[in-house]
Amino acid sequence: MATPPKKATLESKIPIGSGYDLYSFSLPKDSPLNFCGGQYIILNSGLDAGEEGKKLKRAYTIFSKDSDQNRFELLIRKVHQGRVSNHLSECQNGTDFEFSGPWGKFAGNETWPNSGKTLLFATDNGISSAISLISSGKFKERVDFTKLVWLLSEHEDPSLVDWIREERIGNATGVEFVPVRSTGDSWSVDSALSFARWLLNSGDSYSNFFLSGNGRILDEIASFLETKGIGRDTIGSESYFRQDVPKEDRTRTEV
Numbered sequence: 001m002a003t004p005p006k007k008a009t010l011e012s013k014i015p016i017g018s019g020y021d022l023y024s025f026s027l028p029k030d031s032p033l034n035f036c037g038g039q040y041i042i043l044n045s046g047l048d049a050g051e052e053g054k055k056l057k058r059a060y061t062i063f064s065k066d067s068d069q070n071r072f073e074l075l076i077r078k079v080h081q082g083r084v085s086n087h088l089s090e091c092q093n094g095t096d097f098e099f100s101g102p103w104g105k106f107a108g109n110e111t112w113p114n115s116g117k118t119l120l121f122a123t124d125n126g127i128s129s130a131i132s133l134i135s136s137g138k139f140k141e142r143v144d145f146t147k148l149v150w151l152l153s154e155h156e157d158p159s160l161v162d163w164i165r166e167e168r169i170g171n172a173t174g175v176e177f178v179p180v181r182s183t184g185d186s187w188s189v190d191s192a193l194s195f196a197r198w199l200l201n202s203g204d205s206y207s208n209f210f211l212s213g214n215g216r217i218l219d220e221i222a223s224f225l226e227t228k229g230i231g232r233d234t235i236g237s238e239s240y241f242r243q244d245v246p247k248e249d250r251t252r253t254e255v
């Protein structure tokens, strides 16, 4: 028998930078979410999907700390012509939604991360998974051994980066935060891979990995990690979308 959907109410929506919104949802009394950092929900937007009775549903990482299970936040990028992300940004406070979850076996795995350094590698809106992980109970003792690299596109503006640094990384003292902007609009698969190769060949070694964002880039990095003998069981990956961008080499600039 299918599990009945859960319910959440939109309490507030705050723009962060020009392209993102931070949503806060409340849950019915005595209905804790029981999630751990890095997991996601599947939200029913309420929009018709075209087929009889079907609604558009999208996955979103739970952005808030797992120390509070009675409410949750989502950080959502408005995707150009994206149906759900733009619809949500117009919803009024007080709107009720149905959802399922939490989902995400890898993030829920209690044996990950194991000892040693952790590299969180995010592109674009994949930052949500990285922040959710470092804000989780299980990362409490690990933040001093964690590097968070974030490949930015033109949609992640400086005020979003500052907000992430000050409001979300600030508490997780010890995390080495490296937002990196390509000189073009977006990172191509090639330029992202060559940056990742440089990073992994020229410094610290890592025992745990979590990759999130553009699946085309993440697949290449995961394959590269495997060629270096890194076990698949230490590499978590959450592909938010898959997009090829022109294959051209771009110089990087740290921000």
Ligand SMILES: Cc1cc2nc3c(=O)[nH]c(=O)nc-3n(C[C@H](O)[C@H](O)[C@H](O)COP(=O)(O)OP(=O)(O)OC[C@H]3O[C@@H](n4cnc5c(N)ncnc54)[C@H](O)[C@@H]3O)c2cc1C
Residues within 6 Å of the ligand: 040, 058, 059, 060, 061, 062, 074, 075, 076, 077, 078, 079, 080, 081, 082, 083, 084, 085, 086, 124, 125, 128, 129, 238, 239, 240, 241, 242, 243
């Ligand atoms: C496990 C998981 C967790 C996710 N968590 C988040 C999250 O925390 N925050 C968040 O903003 N999104 C997240 N996403 C993406 C989200 O589920 C939707 O895909 C996104 O909001 C776009 O939906 P839409 O209906 O607006 O766009 P659609 O109408 O479905 O159109 C999306 C189109 O835009 C393209 N696209 C280009 N750039 C992006 C991009 N950066 N993200 C998504 N699609 C893009 C897609 O390839 C696709 O062709 C997650 C996805 C997964 C699978």
